Each structure stands twice: as structure tokens, then as C-alpha cells.
Amino acid sequence: xxxxxxxxxxxxxxxxxxxxxxxxxxxxxxxxxxxxxxxxxxxxxxxxxxxxxxxxxxxxxxxxxxxxxxxxxxxxxxxxxxxxxxxxxxxxxxxxxxxxxxxxxxxxxxxxxxxxxxxxxxxxxxxxxxxxxxxxxxxxxxxxxxxxxxxxxxxxxxxxxxxxxxxxxxxxxxxxxxxxxxxxxxxxxxxxxxxxxxxxxxxxxxxxxxxxxxxxxxxxxxxxxxxxxxxxxxxxxx
Numbered sequence: 643x644x645x646x647x648x649x650x651x652x653x654x655x656x657x658x659x660x661x662x663x664x665x666x667x668x669x670x671x672x673x674x675x676x677x678x679x680x681x682x683x684x685x686x687x688x689x690x691x692x693x694x695x696x697x698x699x700x701x702x703x704x705x706x707x708x709x710x711x712x713x714x715x716x717x718x719x720x721x722x723x724x725x726x727x728x729x730x731x732x733x734x735x736x737x738x739x740x741x742x743x744x745x746x747x748x749x750x751x752x753x754x755x756x757x758x759x760x761x762x763x764x765x766x767x768x769x770x771x772x773x774x775x776x777x778x779x780x781x782x783x784x785x786x787x788x789x790x791x792x793x794x795x796x797x798x799x800x801x802x803x804x805x806x807x808x809x810x811x812x813x814x815x816x817x818x819x820x821x822x823x824x825x826x827x828x829x830x831x832x833x834x835x836x837x838x839x840x841x842x843x844x845x846x847x848x849x850x851x852x853x854x855x856x857x858x859x860x861x862x863x864x865x866x867x868x869x870x871x872x873x874x875x876x877x878x879x880x
Contacts, residue, residue: 676852676860678756684852685748688815688867689875690716691723692751694742704766713764716751718788718815719871722770745875748865752849767845776817777842787844790865791820794841801838802862809862813848816868 692714693700701712717723723743731738755763769777769788777789790813793801802809814820820840828835845865852860 675854675856678753680861681849681852682749682753684863684865685752688718688748688865689871690718690746690748690751691720692716692744692746693723693727694744695740696742699763700741702766704764711764713766714751716748716765716767718768718770718868720745720874722768726768773815773817780840780842784842784844787846788815789817789842790815790845790848791817792841792843793820793824793838795837796839798841800841800859811859811863812866813843813863814866814868815845816866816870819866819869 693702699714701714704711704713715726717726720743727738727741727743730741751763751765755765767788769786773789774784774786777784777791780791792811792813795801800811802811804810812820817840824835824838824840827838848863851857852863
């Protein structure tokens with residue numbers, strides 16, 4: 643996965659100006675908000691972990707009290723899910739022993755949340771602590787959510803990647819994956835690297851924007867999962 647990401651980004655970081663909203667700025671054509679199937683397609687390759695029991699998915703309170711509306715906790719790595727179960731075991735060992743960690747994808751979870759009408763499925767995305775800390779260091783306005791990291795220019799506009807002759811906008815679940823690529827860019831082209839910094843937006847915000855805003859660039863966003871998580875899955879550790 644790491645080599646794929648490098649091929650995708652490092653060789654073609656296009657130095658192009660793009661029009662802003664919260665995402666930066668690009669000359670856009672009129673477009674409708676993305677339909678659910680296109681949003682699902684962008685989430686296809688992003689693994690996720692949820693909790694379940696023999697009875698099915700495990701929905702947990704999402705507020706301070708046990709009576710708050712339940713939701714499905716969504717983790718981006720198996721280690722993160724295991725850590726949550728371990729903490730639950732400290733409070734209730736018998737209950738924690740019944741919990742199973744299940745591998746799925748953000749695409750399947752999003753689709754399920756959109757198709758349940760009588761009893762909507764509320765997805766609660768749980769950020770990795772290290773990624774959330776990094777996001778807070780990059781942007782004081784970051785107030786939580788699963789961070790997505792992207793390359794940007796000094797004016798805040800997104801730095802596109804040329805792919806098959808068209809601009810795309812990679813957004814990374816792993817700060818280290820993007821930082822590694824930018825370090826390699828700096829070795830080859832220090833001037834280009836100096837023009838780029840790392841920005842961050844919450845996954846929840848990006849999905850909400852794709853659902854509601856008329857912006858052509860949403861068709862060009864690519865979500866790239868953590869390469870370490872992909873490697874662990876490929877090695878049979880999940």
C-alpha cells in the first residue's frame with residue numbers, strides 16, 4: 643500500500659492553483675451533491691472495525707448516560723478496537739468476553755446507515771488518539787472527529803495530484819503516510835516541498851459536505867487508508 647501511495651502522489655504533485663471554501667479553491671463546474679453510491683465508492687477501500695456479539699452488531703450509548711441514543715462505534719484499526727474492549731473488560735469482564743471485533747469497510751457501514759429507515763444506524767467514528775493529537779497540532783480549530791490529512795498550498799488551497807491527465811485530491815487517514823511522501827518530494831524538489839504544508843479536516847465533515855454541497859471537486863477526492871492497517875490485514879493479522 644505504501645508503494646501505491648507513493649506512485650499516486652510523489653511523482654505528480656501538481657503545483658496548480660485551486661478556489662476556496664473550507665476545502666480550498668478550484669475552478670468548478672456546476673454539479674449536484676454526490677449520490678449515495680458515489681460516496682460509497684469512495685469509502686470502498688477503507689477498512690473499519692466494529693463491535694458485535696452473537697446477536698449482531700453492538701450498539702452503545704453515545705452520550706454521558708446509559709439512556710442516550712445508541713450508536714455503532716467505528717474504529718479504523720484492530721488495535722484501536724482491541725484497546726476499547728480491554729477498557730470495557732476492566733469495568734465489566736463478563737460482558738466484554740462476549741464482544742467480537744469484526745472487520746468491515748466504511749463503504750458497507752455507510753450503505754447500511756443510509757438504507758435503514760425504520761431504525762436508523764448511527765455511526766460513531768472513533769479517531770486514533772495519535773492521529774487526533776497530530777491533527778490538533780496542525781490546526782487549532784480541529785475539535786475532534788477522524789482526521790483526514792491532505793497537502794495544501796500556503797493560501798489553504800488543496801494541492802492536486804495529476805492522475806490519468808486529471809487532477810485528484812488525495813486525503814490520508816495516516817499523517818505519517820502523507821508526511822513520508824512530502825519528505826521524499828523535498829529530497830527531489832525542495833522548492834516544491836517548501837510551497838506545501840499539511841492540512842486536516844474531519845472525515846465526518848467531508849462526508850457531510852459530499853452529501854449536501856454542489857462541488858465538482860468532491861468527485862476528485864480520494865480517501866487513502868492507513869498503509870500500516872492495510873499491511874496488517876494483508877499479513878493476516880486482522
